[in-house]
Every structure is written in structure tokens, then in C-alpha cells.
Amino acid sequence: MRRLKQLVCAVVIGASLFGTIIAPAMAQGPVNASAEQEREYDDAFQEMLRKPADLDVLFKFATIATKTGDYEGAISALERMLLVNPDLPRVRLELAVLYYRLGSYEVARTYLEAVVASPGIPPEVRARAEQYLAEVVKRSSPSRFVGETFAGVRYQSNANLGPPTSSVRLFGQTANLNQSALGTADWGVVGSGYVRHIYDLGTQDKGALETQLTGYANRQFQLSQANVSILDLTSGPRFQAFQGIFEDVSIKPLMSLGYIWVNDVPYYGSYGSGVEFGALLSDKLRNTSNATYRRLMYQDSWYLPFNSLYTGNEYSANTTFQYALTDAVMLFGNGNIQRYMTDNSPQYAYILLGVGGGMQFRFADPLFKSQLPWSIALSANLQWWNYDQPDPVVDPTLTRQQNDVILNITLSVPFDERTNLIVSGGRFVRSSNIPNYDFTNNSFLMGVSWRF
Incomplete structure (x- = not known):
């Protein structure tokens, strides 16, 4: 019986440690950029300043900013793309995902609904938007x-x-x-x-x-x-x-x-x-x-x-x-x-x-x-x-x-x-x-x- 008591105590301790130690390790989020990524980010930022209306340049910067954890910078670049050309459902989807990651679910919902309502969007874009929209609805529900x-x-x-x-x-x-x-x-x-x-x-x-x-x-x-x-x-x-x-x-x-x-x-x-x-x-x-x-x-x-x-x-x-x-x-x-x-x-x-x-x-x-x-x-x-x-x-x-x-x-x-x-x-x-x-x-x- 004493051995069983010891076993159960150890299992309970192990289960609690699994919850408190491993669970944080599972969390996702931005990471510090490497020196190479920092250089790539700086180059893309300077190019965006030189060509503020170039959609390819803006999208390139948004992609690099997302990888390095600068979600706000990526959002700014993508929103500028919509000012140049509002008919970009893929860009709206990427904006929705970024707002979702930041916890701004109502803003994310607005972009996602616009993507789903867009005519002629590729099936994979619609499916991804509907997946995120369902998650936003769930998180916004009481x-x-x-x-x-x-x-x-x-x-x-x-x-x-x-x-x-x-x-x-x-x-x-x-x-x-x-x-x-x-x-x-x-x-x-x-x-x-x-x-x-x-x-x-x-x-x-x-x-x-x-x-x-x-x-x-x-x-x-x-x-x-x-x-x-x-x-x-x-x-x-x-x-x-x-x-x-x-x-x-x-x-x-x-x-x-x-x-x-x-x-x-x-x-x-x-x-x-x-x-x-x-x-x-x-x-x-x-x-x-x-x-x-x-x-x-x-x-x-x-x-x-x-x-x-x-x-x-x-x-x-x-x-x-x-x-x-x-x-x-x-x-x-x-x-x-x-x-x-x-x-x-x-x-x-x-x-x-x-x-x-x-x-x-x-x-x-x-x-x-x-x-x-x-x-x-x-x-x-x-x-x-x-x-x-x-x-x-x-x-x-x-x-x-x-x-x-x-x-x-x-x-x-x-x-x-x-x-x-x-x-x-x-x-x-x-x-x-x-x-x-x-x-x-x-x-x-x-x-x-x-x-x-």
C-alpha cells in the first residue's frame, strides 16, 4: 500500500508538471529574428519606403515582417495594399489571420466576411477563410x-x-x-x-x-x-x-x-x-x-x-x-x-x-x-x-x-x-x-x- 501511495503521488506530481511545464512550451507566437532575418527585414523596409505603391514590394515586406514577429508592421503594409487595390481577397485573408493572432477577433471577422463574400475566389482561399471565421465566431460567443x-x-x-x-x-x-x-x-x-x-x-x-x-x-x-x-x-x-x-x-x-x-x-x-x-x-x-x-x-x-x-x-x-x-x-x-x-x-x-x-x-x-x-x-x-x-x-x-x-x-x-x-x-x-x-x-x- 505504501508503494502504491508513493506511485500515485509521483504520477500526480508528474501530471501537474506536464500541465505547467509542457503546456507553455506548446504556446505559439513570434520569435526573435536572426541577424540574417533582421537584415532582410531592413532591406525590405527600405525598399518599401522607396516604392510605397508597389504591391509586390509591400507584400514582400508583409511576409518578412510576419516571419520576424512584427505583426503590426505586416498589417500596415497589407492595409496599404488595399488602399492601392481594394479587390485583393488573399490580402484581406492574411490581414484577418494577423488580427486573429493578435486577439482582435471583431476586426478579423470583418475581413473574413469580406473574403467569403468575394465572388470568384479560389476554393482553398474560401475554405481557409471559413475555417478562421468559424474559430472567430466561437471565440466571440459568450x-x-x-x-x-x-x-x-x-x-x-x-x-x-x-x-x-x-x-x-x-x-x-x-x-x-x-x-x-x-x-x-x-x-x-x-x-x-x-x-x-x-x-x-x-x-x-x-x-x-x-x-x-x-x-x-x-x-x-x-x-x-x-x-x-x-x-x-x-x-x-x-x-x-x-x-x-x-x-x-x-x-x-x-x-x-x-x-x-x-x-x-x-x-x-x-x-x-x-x-x-x-x-x-x-x-x-x-x-x-x-x-x-x-x-x-x-x-x-x-x-x-x-x-x-x-x-x-x-x-x-x-x-x-x-x-x-x-x-x-x-x-x-x-x-x-x-x-x-x-x-x-x-x-x-x-x-x-x-x-x-x-x-x-x-x-x-x-x-x-x-x-x-x-x-x-x-x-x-x-x-x-x-x-x-x-x-x-x-x-x-x-x-x-x-x-x-x-x-x-x-x-x-x-x-x-x-x-x-x-x-x-x-x-x-x-x-x-x-x-x-x-x-x-x-x-x-x-x-x-x-x-x-
Whole structure:
């Protein structure tokens, strides 16, 4: 049971890190231009100044400006083309796409409707315009769904998070595990995703009701006891606070429900509440913080007959800072604290402290020369666990303490604006004063994500 508890904690930690570290790596946006691109941009700009009415020159500059991330410059050039010749549906489409990328959906809608209404436009232009128009309508609607899914394969050098040696503690004495309980390598499939519904309340404080369902599941090829499934539901209103004092501060009180299965057997259910804060501290620095309470109800079963001993209350808080060092480099740091208090088993109660950080670097597509940047994300997280009392079954004289080191590197390669190839490598090392809980797990993950 203790090994399963360790496995589930590690999976939940890994799932949360996947959401907070890899998701930013999937974000698309302009990237810093290379020296060669800067020269090309400057040359095109000077040529445009010399020939302000030449459509070919204007379009060339708009194309280069888009590649280097100067969307406003590209928009200016394309709008000048329409002043010279208003009958250019392809130019209107490119303008719509640029306004869409900037979040100006109503302006984008105006251009897209004009493109769709144009007679005799090529079918591929009409199809692309209709695709963007549908997306604009969805984003402009007071009720909309957004989400993301991921599916892939993963290798783990220690899929069951077993100790490296058979020597463990039992009732304060040295005991030997059988070989099947030691760390074992395995491959498996992994799937995760979320669906978020946003309903605009139409209030001056930009209030919206946000409901999100998140899911995670892995299936091992050999070690079925390491299969974990997670469902989590949160819902609550988000609104802008301190308007007129701060530029962008949002508050979201929320309610939550969750359930976890291990080896396809119910493990625990949870319910709780909390509050999330978001603040734009400067034009480059953003903070997101939350504090939550959850009641965790562990269930006894044929597979886990004493699982209810872990039932208790969880109090947690975390904060994350994101700093845009440049258009291409994002730095982030985070800290968290968690207190878990069991109802009747103080040997399983603990306090957890954690810190972490990393960076995301976006760069121009080196292979296909598309306008979509690739990205690499690096992260490191440290955690310290301190338990309240010794576990008499393990060692009645020794209170458990453990430290975690979690490292990850992720490459994101976009196929299009919604689909990405994700390749990730990680290392999870847990060190404990009780050898039962030591483990090292190296992992490799590859799969495809899709946003909608």
C-alpha cells in the first residue's frame, strides 16, 4: 500500500508538471529574428519606403515582417495594399489571420466576411477563410469550449518506483524484498487532456464562469499495478478585481471534485474548494497563485484492504511567476507548500515544501522554414517531505523524511497552429532516510498534442 501511495503521488506530481511545464512550451507566437532575418527585414523596409505603391514590394515586406514577429508592421503594409487595390481577397485573408493572432477577433471577422463574400475566389482561399471565421465566431460567443489532448508512448526505467536494492526496513529490522518489488523498467501509453467551458457573464468586470474537466491515464505494457487514471473537475467564476488601480488582476473562487483509480481499482475520491489569483505585475512579469482545500476519501478494496487509513484533509498553496526575458525566452519560477492531515493515522500525515524553475526558448523552424516556431523547455523542481510520526510497521524509531529532484527537458515541434509533436526526457530522484522509499526513474515521452 505504501508503494502504491508513493506511485500515485509521483504520477500526480508528474501530471501537474506536464500541465505547467509542457503546456507553455506548446504556446505559439513570434520569435526573435536572426541577424540574417533582421537584415532582410531592413532591406525590405527600405525598399518599401522607396516604392510605397508597389504591391509586390509591400507584400514582400508583409511576409518578412510576419516571419520576424512584427505583426503590426505586416498589417500596415497589407492595409496599404488595399488602399492601392481594394479587390485583393488573399490580402484581406492574411490581414484577418494577423488580427486573429493578435486577439482582435471583431476586426478579423470583418475581413473574413469580406473574403467569403468575394465572388470568384479560389476554393482553398474560401475554405481557409471559413475555417478562421468559424474559430472567430466561437471565440466571440459568450459560451465556448476550448481544450487540449495529448497521446503518446513513454518509457520508464523504474515504472513501479521500486527501491534499487532488496534491503528495506520492516518493524524496525532489516528485511529483504522479493525481486518483483524492485524497480522495474517498462513501456506504456499515456493520454491526458482537458476541456474548459467558458461562459461570459457580460459584466463590466469581465466576469466569466469557467468549468474545466481534466483527465490523465497511463497503461503499462507489463506492470498493470502501475496503471493510474485521474479525473478532476473544477468550476467557478473569474472576474477582474481592483479595476482602475491595477491593469490586470483576476480572482477565481472555485469548487473541485476528483477521483483516482490504481490498477483499475478505486483509490480515492476528493472534493474541495479554493481561490486562484492572477496578476500582470508588469508588461513582462505575470503571477498566478492559488490556495486550495481538499477532502481525500480513500476507499478499501480487495486490492487495497487498508487504504482508508490514508483518509484526511489536504491544504495547499502555490505560486508561479513567468517573466518574458525576450520575445523568444520565457523564465518561470514556482513555490508550493502542502499540508496533509490524516483522520486517524498520524504516521501518514506530512508537510511538503517545493521550489522550482526553468525556461522556455522559442526559435525559428530549422527544418521546414515555416512561420511556426519550435520550442525547448527546461525545468527543475525540488521537494522536501517531512512526516509527523514514525510508521511502526516500517520503523517505530525513525520518522520518515525524503527529498525529490525532478528534471525535465521538452521539445515541441508544431505541425500547424493546433498540433504539436512533443518529445520529452525526465529524471525523478527520491532520497529518503528510510531505504523503502528511495528510487530513481528516468523517462522518455513522445506523442502528439492537439488544441481545439
